[in-house]
Each structure stands twice: as structure tokens, then as C-alpha cells.
Amino acid sequence: MEEIKCLTGETAWDTGLRKVLADSLNRPISIFPKIWNGSKGLTLSYPALDSNPNMSNCLELRKGPKGGPNAFNFFATKRLKPGDVVLIEDACFWKISRQGLFELCDYCGADAALALMPCMECGLVFYCSNACHKAGVSEYHWFECKVLRNHPLLTSTTSLLMLRIFATGYTAYKKDFVALYQHFLQMTKKNINPLRVYNATDRSAKARYDSLFAVPLSTALKKLYDNDKQIAEDVDQLFDCLMETVQSTSRTGKSRCSRAELSKLLKHYAIILTRNMTITHIKLEVPLGLNAASGEGSDVLQGDRCGTHGFYPLLSLFSVSCNPNITLISTASNRLVLVATRPVAQDERLTILGYYTFHTTNREQRQAAMQEHLKMVCECDACVYDYAMINPLPELTACNEDDLKKLAGELRSIGVTDPPYSCEFLWIQTLFQQMLTYRSSMRLSGMIGYVDTACWKDIDLLAELYDTESRQEN
């Protein structure tokens, strides 16, 4: 069974949440399993596509609308329910954040804080076993190690992930820089069908490297990044460190690795990562019942304290929105599970969160952020119709009845029937009670979006509640 470590502890679950739910819904407590059944949640909700075992056959990749931000988009081919699992994807490349260095194995990602052994050469990466050490060294670390030893100050996340990608590709192409570059040229010239390039079953280093090119970058997009300061900095930082190591190791000799070519290759990686890097394996130990948003009185680790940064080619093909209908759930093995957070109509475009959700940030700020970081103008419903912000987000744990009614009224007045006004880690028990009390005024489907990066238990329960709600409506 897949181990679920994302975001929550067991506290509230064990201290009566099951009972509260069972009582509130007037249903036997046995409906809510004591221990969440991981095997249920981590499988696709529909049969897998023949061409891709990671994807439910409720998804279809279609060319994006003209002028849209993505060349491709995923659409639903049938009606989806909240909680439906549409895609399960393992990271193609990932790198542990600095804070997680002493907790996670660099090769397999296992949480092995007390058992980790450092690479004796550089002392900068840690492995859980000899087998992982050996595999890591032969796939990429032999190269990384040389680079890191000479440049211990190479610290930018993007640069380190680019280094991992380069080292893996360079090794897979047998230390032949010319062959690696030729492959890059071929792939970037092709008219790509992403699902064909992405090989879901072959997890070899070479197949994973080649999957990088499942995300086609248009010339126009590359132009937009020409003057991007951050990308230039990341490429520069890595370039000098890399060049000398490539020249001293390349099978095809020193003269065959041109500065211009290497720089072009790195820029391609950098653009892909800038647009598509995702933080996963966020090891927040959040006892339910504490409000992590404020951090007050909790021992919650903030931000990506112990995360990994990863690249997921299939995830990259989803459109982004400020009012998304799909949420990402990360598990302990750098696996992402994509789940519908509200009902999705047939032929509706599936979207993940772009930058900020509409309820916390106004359109101007959202669009500025997306322009700066993703070089795109968001065309989601929240942007087109300029949904009003709900700010400040009411502190629901302390909300009284009047506040809740006011909130429900505000939501209705701006025409939001499915508001994903997420505020992660709310006091979930209170949340459920509120949901039950106010389900007539605040649709449960909307509340499901509440749990923006939720744990599986929440999703299951929310789906359950949603079912109950629909039955009562009918």
C-alpha cells in the first residue's frame, strides 16, 4: 500500500472526527474507516488509457484553444465527481530541498533521517542504503559530485534541478555531449505529440530524460524568456560549473562542446522548470485541529521546509486557472495524484491552480504574477468575469453563525456557486459541522475546493458528504 504522508497527522481523526461525521450524517460509524484505506485512494477512478497506464480514460488531450496559454489541454470526456482520481504521475526528475537534505534519501526519496549516509566524496547528498548510493552515482551523481565539490555554493533550486537533469541525460547519452545536443535539436524541431514522447512505463534514466521533451516550447514562448533575469541568472550560475566538468569528461573531446550549445540546452531546461516545476513531498506534520495558516500555537513546519522540487511532464499539460477544478495531492514517494475537487461537466477543461486563487488575490495581482512567472495572461472564468475577492478570508474556526451567513451571502451575490476559497488546514472538525449546518446555503461541492492541498481522508469524506447532499436534493 502506498504510504500517505502528505499534510496531515492522525490527531483529529482519532479524537472523534469519525463520530462527529457519523452522528451528523446519521450514518453508521463504520462508513468512515478508522484507518484510511490507501489502496482505494491511489488508484485511478476509471480504467486506464491503453496508451498510458497513469491516466484515467476520462481524460483526453486536445489542442488548446487558439491564443490560449497552452498548446495542449486536458478535457474531461465524461462527467466527473469530486474525489475522482484522473491521473497518477511519478516525478520525472526531482531534487530534495536543502531543508530536507538530512531527512530524505537522495535517490529513492525514503524518509530515513537516522539512517542516511553521506556521499563520502562531496558530503552534500545522502543515501538510505548502499544500493541507492550505487544507483545514484551511476545514473547522475558521479557527474554532480564533481561539480558540487568544486562549487559548493551552487544553491539555486532551479540550477540544482537543471544539474540533475543534465547529469542524467549526459550519462544516458554515454558522456557524449554531441549526441546529447543532437537529440535536443531533433526533439525541439519535432511537431510533438506529448503523450507519445512521454513514456509512462519505461522508468529508465534515458526514458525519463527524453520525457522532458513532452513539454513543447514554442519559439514565441522562448522569445518571451529572452530577457528574463532569473533564467539568465540560473543558467549563468550553472554554466561555468558545468562547462569544465563536461570538457574534462566528454568522450567526444574538449573541442566538441561549444559554449553556445551548452547554454542553449540549459536555457531550455530552465524555461521548462520555471513554468512547470512543482513542489511535492511537503512534509508538513499538521495535527488536524491546528490552524496552520496562522502557524499559531502549532508545530507546523512552514513552506517547503522539507519538500522536493520535481518535474512532471503530464501535469505540465494541464491548463492553469485561478478557480481550478483539479487539486494535486503529493505522497511520500514523489508521486502526484490529481483529483477532481468539484463536479466537472463533460468536455469541460481541466485546470490546476495557476498562481493564486481568486478569493485571496485580486485579478490585477494575479495576472501580474502570472505574467512575471509564467509569461502568460490567465483566461480562467475568475479572470474573465473578475470574481470578487473574499478578503480578508474569514477565520472560520472563530466564525459565528452571523459571519457564516454573511459569507454565504457574499458568495451568492457574486455568483460563485462552487467557490474553492481554500484556506488549508482549517480546523476540519469545525469545518465539517459548518458544512452540515449550512449546506443549503453553501454548496458542499464548493466546500470540497476548500481543501486545496488536502489529504486523502478529506477528499474521501468530502465526496461522501457530497453524495449525501445530492441524494437529499433529489
Ligand SMILES: [Zn+2]
Ligand atoms: Zn534510498
Ligand SMILES: [Zn+2]
Ligand atoms: Zn558526492
Ligand SMILES: [Zn+2]
Ligand atoms: Zn485566472
